Structures are given as structure tokens and as C-alpha cells.
Amino acid sequence: MHASAEFAEPQCRLCGSGGSVYMQRPEFSIRRCGACSTLWCDPLRFNDTFNPDNEDAYLEVDDAIAAENRLRVEFVQAHAPPSSHERLVEIGCMHGDFIEQARHRGYDALGLDLSETAVEHAAKHRPTMVEYGTLDENQADESLDIVAGFNVVEHMEDPGEFLDHVHRVLRPGGWFFAETPAQESLYHWAFMARGFVQPGAAALEVGMHPGTHIFKFGKKAWRNVLERRGFSVATIQSKSTPLRELLAKNKQAPLLFRGGIVGVGALARATGLGNRVLIAGQRR
Numbered sequence: 001m002h003a004s005a006e007f008a009e010p011q012c013r014l015c016g017s018g019g020s021v022y023m024q025r026p027e028f029s030i031r032r033c034g035a036c037s038t039l040w041c042d043p044l045r046f047n048d049t050f051n052p053d054n055e056d057a058y059l060e061v062d063d064a065i066a067a068e069n070r071l072r073v074e075f076v077q078a079h080a081p082p083s084s085h086e087r088l089v090e091i092g093c094m095h096g097d098f099i100e101q102a103r104h105r106g107y108d109a110l111g112l113d114l115s116e117t118a119v120e121h122a123a124k125h126r127p128t129m130v131e132y133g134t135l136d137e138n139q140a141d142e143s144l145d146i147v148a149g150f151n152v153v154e155h156m157e158d159p160g161e162f163l164d165h166v167h168r169v170l171r172p173g174g175w176f177f178a179e180t181p182a183q184e185s186l187y188h189w190a191f192m193a194r195g196f197v198q199p200g201a202a203a204l205e206v207g208m209h210p211g212t213h214i215f216k217f218g219k220k221a222w223r224n225v226l227e228r229r230g231f232s233v234a235t236i237q238s239k240s241t242p243l244r245e246l247l248a249k250n251k252q253a254p255l256l257f258r259g260g261i262v263g264v265g266a267l268a269r270a271t272g273l274g275n276r277v278l279i280a281g282q283r284r
């Protein structure tokens with residue numbers, strides 16, 4: 001791995017402000033925007049790495065994912081019921097489980113994903129629900145009632161451009177739902193402390209690394225980012241990744257690290273400082 005000037009990123013992609021170094025790692029910096037509080041990796045990625053999420057880890061915990069998606073559908077329904085907001089597109093939908101549940105509840109729902117293997121898997125098991133792609137110029141202005149993206153915005157190289165597309169394709173009064181890792185979380189603070197104690201440790205400090213989780217939002221950052229882009233923020237709530245999913249993703253990690261995940265996870269649930277936020281914003 002080597003850093004490249006091509007992907008150097010001194011300024012915030014969400015608002016254009018300068019970012020000061022929040023944490024220095026051996027091969028990259030984590031910067032924080034002074035204006036909107038978003039964190040990002042500088043460089044955004046390395047030349048020679050592309051690390052998609054581990055899809056097998058998701059398939060292993062299919063039932064836990066289904067339970068999470070049920071909560072997400074209920075969250076969506078509470079803000080934007082299908083009777084008034086029928087047309088829904090989910091970005092980064094993986095195998096289409098959320099789409100299946102949304103259709104079951106009456107939404108005209110379609111999933112988009114940039115993983116060819118996920119799209120193939122969905123074509124076999126959930127035909128017509130998932131297509132290859134993302135939000136881009138091909139979607140007509142004001143053509144959707146809902147755009148959703150769960151655990152996907154933090155992977156994007158230009159979330160600002162994505163949010164501009166979300167705003168453009170939603171009709172006024174349409175809704176954007178997202179889930180991302182949060183800065184206001186016990187995991188975040190525990191990882192940060194570990195980064196200071198062991199500056200050479202190669203782990204994903206604060207859960208961020210070029211080419212994987214490039215951006216990190218949170219309660220404060222999402223409020224700033226959405227308000228600036230023409231959304232009214234209705235709900236921002238803390239939540240936790242199911243432990244089984246975290247452990248499946250960290251199967252190769254040392255026992256002590258896996259034990260730490262369990263301990264911090266229990267405390268995060270008890271204190272309401274979970275590792276992710278679920279947000280609902282309405283296009284003005």
C-alpha cells in the first residue's frame with residue numbers, strides 16, 4: 001500500500017471547508033471538518049487497494065440481518081407510509097432483503113448495488129428486486145418518494161455528490177433514510193484511545209481506513225450535512241450493530257479484541273451510545 005497524491009483529500013467533500021488532522025496514522029490521516037464535523041480519510045483510498053465489504057459475513061448472519069431490516073422498514077414506515085410515499089429506491093442493497101420486506105408492506109421498492117456477486121445472488125433468490133447501479137444522472141428529477149442507504153454512505157468517495165443526487169431525485173416532501181457509523185459512540189472512543197496507546201497498531205482505528213470506511217458521520221455531522229443540503233432532519237437515533245454480525249466480520253481477530261467487542265457492545269447498549277446512527281431527513 002502506498003499513499004497517492006491523486007487521492008489526497010485536505011478539504012471536506014460535504015461542505016468544502018478545510019479539515020484539520022484529527023488522528024495521524026502511519027500511512028494516512030483522519031481529518032475532521034471544522035464546519036460540519038464530518039471525519040474522513042486522507043487519502044480517500046490507496047492506489048492499489050479496493051476492499052468491498054465481506055459479503056460472506058453477511059450471508060452467515062442472514063437472520064440477524066432480516067431482523068435489522070424489519071426495524072429499518074418500520075422506521076421508514078413510521079415517517080413515510082406507502083400510502084403517501086410509494087416509490088422507494090435503496091442504494092447498496094446487497095442481497096435485497098430490505099427490498100423484499102418493503103414490497104411486502106406495500107412499497108414499490110427497488111434495490112441498487114455495485115457488487116456483481118450480490119446482484120447475481122439476488123437475481124436467483126429475489127428476482128426483479130435488485131439491479132446493478134447507484135443513484136446517478138439516469139434517475140429523473142423528483143421521481144422518487146424515498147431513498148434509503150444503510151451502511152453505505154461511509155464507503156462512498158464523494159458522499160456530497162451522492163446527497164445532491166438524493167435531493168434532486170426526491171420530490172419535495174420525499175424522505176432520505178440512512179444508517180452509518182457514528183462518532184458519538186463507545187466503540188469510537190475505545191478505538192481512538194487504543195490508537196493513542198498503540199500508535200503502530202494496524203487495526204481499523206475508529207473504524208476508518210482509506211478505501212473502506214472513508215467517511216464517518218454521527219448525530220452532529222448528519223444534522224449539519226443534511227440541513228446544509230436542503231433537508232429537514234426529523235430523527236437521528238443511536239443504534240448498535242448486532243454482536244453476531246460484528247463477530248462474523250472480525251473472525252480472524254485476536255480473542256482479546258473479540259472480547260473487547262462484546263464488552264464495549266454491552267456497555268454501548270446500556271448507555272445509548274451505539275456504534276451507528278439511523279437518520280430520517282425530509283426534502284424541503
Ligand SMILES: [Zn+2]
Pocket residue numbers: 012013014015016017033034035036037038
Ligand atoms: Zn464539512
